[in-house]
Amino acid sequence: MNERPHQGRRKCTLPVPYPEPKVVAPNAFYAQLLLEDYAGMVSEETAIHQYLFHHYYFEDELSEMVECISIVEMKHQDLLAETIQLLGVAPEYRTLSNNFPTYWNASYVYYGTDVCDRLAADIAAEQEAICTYRQHQEIIMDPHIRELLERIIMDEEHHLKLFEQAISRYCPGWGGVNE
Ligand SMILES: [Fe+2]
Numbered sequence: 283m284n285e286r287p288h289q290g291r292r293k294c295t296l297p298v299p300y301p302e303p304k305v306v307a308p309n310a311f312y313a314q315l316l317l318e319d320y321a322g323m324v325s326e327e328t329a330i331h332q333y334l335f336h337h338y339y340f341e342d343e344l345s346e347m348v349e350c351i352s353i354v355e356m357k358h359q360d361l362l363a364e365t366i367q368l369l370g371v372a373p374e375y376r377t378l379s380n381n382f383p384t385y386w387n388a389s390y391v392y393y394g395t396d397v398c399d400r401l402a403a404d405i406a407a408e409q410e411a412i413c414t415y416r417q418h419q420e421i422i423m424d425p426h427i428r429e430l431l432e433r434i435i436m437d438e439e440h441h442l443k444l445f446e447q448a449i450s451r452y453c454p455g456w457g458g459v460n461e
């Protein structure tokens with residue numbers, strides 16, 4: 283059924299090691315920012331579940347690719363969890379705006395109806411993730427965290443490219459996503 287069973291998996295990772303999670307000092311404000319990347323509306327938690335859900339609907343190579351990307355997002359989430367803990371905050375699946383917890387919610391996932399609107403949503407998710415990581419990188423002065431975010435951004439840019447290639451392959455004529 284699948285001619286190239288490992289094609290998706292091979293393509294989704296970058297051969298660049300992740301930095302060890304480290305912080306200069308505990309910092310509740312930095313933890314608050316990272317919690318948004320970790321379990322906010324546009325977050326690793328949302329990406330993991332969205333890509334896994336799309337994996338149930340996609341077929342063959344594309345299905346394997348989104349599952350593989352989802353596993354990379356789990357790695358990001360794990361690295362963020364360790365960093366948030368080092369910053370002195372419990373990495374529960376919630377954001378903390380003004381110390382008020384908003385727990386992650388499955389309605390954050392874009393479930394979609396077909397391959398094209400799902401891929402378009404996955405492209406948007408990666409674009410928004412890159413944008414938020416860049417904003418947080420500007421604010422966070424801790425060099426260890428900045429380095430970690432830089433490495434995560436590399437993956438997100440790679441994912442964006444993969445999703446863009448997929449949409450042009452599976453949805454020719456699907457307009458507007460790259461403009
Ligand atoms: Fe990620």
Ligand SMILES: [Fe+2]
Nearest residue numbers: 408437438441
């Ligand atoms: Fe990603």
